[in-house]
Amino acid sequence: MRAPTRSIETDVVVLGGGCSGVMAAVAAARRGAAVTLVEREGTLGGTSTGVLDTFYGFWAPGERGRRVVGGLPSEVVDRLVAAGSAFVRPNTYGAGNGVTYNPEVLRWLYDELCATAGVRVLLHTSLTDVAVDNNRPTRLVLTSGSELIDLRCAVAVDCSGDAVLAHLAGAASEGYDDVPNAQALTTTFSMAPVDQKAFAAFGRAAMLERLAQAVDGGRYQLPRREGSLHPTTAAGVEFVHMTRVVARDPRDPEALSLAEREGRAQAIEYARFLNDCVPGFELAHITWMSRRIGIRESRRVRGRYWLERADVVGGARFGDAIASGAAPIEEHANGADTRWEFLGHAYDIPYRSLQAAELDNLLVAGRCFSASHDAHASARNMAQCMAMGQAAGTAAALAVDGGVTTGALDVAQLQTALREDHAIFGADLEVAA
Ligand SMILES: Cc1cc2nc3c(=O)[nH]c(=O)nc-3n(C[C@H](O)[C@H](O)[C@H](O)COP(=O)(O)OP(=O)(O)OC[C@H]3O[C@@H](n4cnc5c(N)ncnc54)[C@H](O)[C@@H]3O)c2cc1C
Missing domain, CATH: 3.50.50.60 (FAD/NAD(P)-binding domain)
Structure with missing residues (x-):
């Protein structure tokens, strides 16, 4: 030593x-x-x-x-x-x-x-x-x-x-x-530029309806039918809180590494859903992804x-x-x-x-x-x-x-x-x- x-x-x-x-x-x-x-x-x-x-x-x-x-x-x-x-x-x-x-x-x-x-x-x-x-x-x-x-x-x-x-x-x-019900892990991300007026006019309820349709329709690999989007301190930037990684014990480095990979992959898929299905997000890109997966x-x-x-x-x-x-x-x-x-x-x-x-x-x-x-x-x-x-x-x-x-x-x-x-x-x- x-x-x-x-x-x-x-x-x-x-x-x-x-x-x-x-x-x-x-x-x-x-x-x-x-x-x-x-x-x-x-x-x-x-x-x-x-x-x-x-x-x-x-x-x-x-x-x-x-x-x-x-x-x-x-x-x-x-x-x-x-x-x-x-x-x-x-x-x-x-x-x-x-x-x-x-x-x-x-x-x-x-x-x-x-x-x-x-x-x-x-x-x-x-x-x-x-x-x-x-x-x-x-x-x-x-x-x-x-x-x-x-x-x-x-x-x-x-x-x-x-x-x-x-x-x-x-x-x-x-x-x-x-x-038996340990809290899931989540990778968060931001998207910009978002037309926030168009998104506000569309509304959260309509967005969640589209999300449920997307999950049920099988066109997107999304684990969660709900989640939140909110405006940030920067104009045109929305914070996205939607991914969900389960059954990965954060104390196990191999499980945690897998969770990081899965969280990032889900973020890409949720961004694709938002681009395709939610008014205001048509031109938006991922501008930031959480530095590490969030452990609850x-x-x-x-x-x-x-x-x-x-x-x-x-x-x-x-x-x-x-x-x-x-x-x-x-x-x-x-x-x-x-x-x-x-x-x-x-x-x-x-x-x-x-x-x-x-x-x-x-x-x-x-x-x-x-x-x-x-x-x-x-x-x-x-x-x-x-x-x-x-x-x-x-x-x-x-x-x-x-x-x-x-x-x-x-x-x-x-x-x-x-x-x-x-x-x-x-x-x-x-x-x-
Ligand atoms: C996805 C997600 C969404 C959430 N949403 C919200 C929300 O919107 N609002 C809200 O209020 N709360 C929210 N929470 C809960 C809240 O964020 C956390 O409970 C809180 O931030 C925990 O703070 P902490 O200081 O206890 O731990 P952490 O923020 O986890 O900080 C622990 C620190 O210890 C360091 N550390 C660990 N091990 C070592 C080591 N061996 N040597 C040196 N440093 C080490 C880490 O690097 C880290 O910086 C959320 C949590 C998650 C995961």
Whole structure:
């Protein structure tokens, strides 16, 4: 085994620079911790910049849905809107307001937020191993090109989406193949130039009718009879969210590689359908395809609390609430349709669902937090992932500052800090507008 070529000491390490990881890193650094953010790609944002362009989950569904996420995630939205790089789509599909943004500007904004907060960002760097001492992850082995990095940390926050750090540290989890209806994978793409007036006049319902005819007629190899198209921050550019790849476990590199190929092939086929069958798309080309296939669900860590379907459906409140959600349970499983189950109220996400069950000083946030398949299908929206990230980063910094473990951290202190930073949860939901 080669000796490390570089050593780093840090208070808090955050693995994964997606929307949850950036929030965790910035929140921890703003609270005074020395933070290292590790991301395997050459850009921050993960799914939020590589696959998508619309935040959901900031508002509860409904025409006058209340706001359920504030704090640092809201700061991101406000800055994008102020820069003219985002706009609100009211109560999209009845699931609450969506915020459609320019992902390229968001990449820049994440860079800015990290730089201003003093986060040490390691791009092009992957986690390969974790050492656990005294039941805590204390050393990470990172690789970047030919560099082998030995990173020592007090607290680790896993925002890798796939719970890579938690898994390597020995934390229990529920995986893609543990549920019969694991969420499908999706390659997204954009098309331009689209005659958006012609498309608007034709309408979404008519487009879906054509799609069903195309699937039934067998002229196109399309797995899904529905899907969404929406305008972007650039005139004449439509974002297409239609492909569906099933039965490919994202934890298996061969299955994931096959999924990438299938997703791209489907994107080409959906574009052919749009060109041929939908007014406004006659002259459009694919101008962008997601940098990687979008993974909704791969590994969910078993934490100190397992957020259940009953919690989400019943609007659960917890004494250790740190974030909240209200989005419908949205199931993209096998088959041609998507199942939506609307809740009609908000629920809390407890701090315990960010703590690995058996290990200390290991927090998880975002797509890999501790929740059942159904609860996750509501709480995986980016606003909730970001709010969890802010909470995990704040908890990590407070634990380091107070010389306690993340498990021994005073939850009331964490909640006070989060409220100071404008997070919304628990009783705030009664007053937040
Ligand atoms: C197709 C699709 C459509 C969706 N639509 C919406 C939507 O419209 N609106 C919405 O709000 N939500 C949507 N979601 C859900 C939401 O996008 C995700 O749940 C959320 O973005 C997850 O963020 P995250 O930070 O937890 O994880 P990710 O975005 O997956 O980020 C994880 C990061 O960790 C990095 N990483 C992983 N392993 C390693 C390693 N070993 N070393 C270093 N880095 C590593 C990855 O490169 C990545 O950058 C959608 C999801 C998908 C897949």
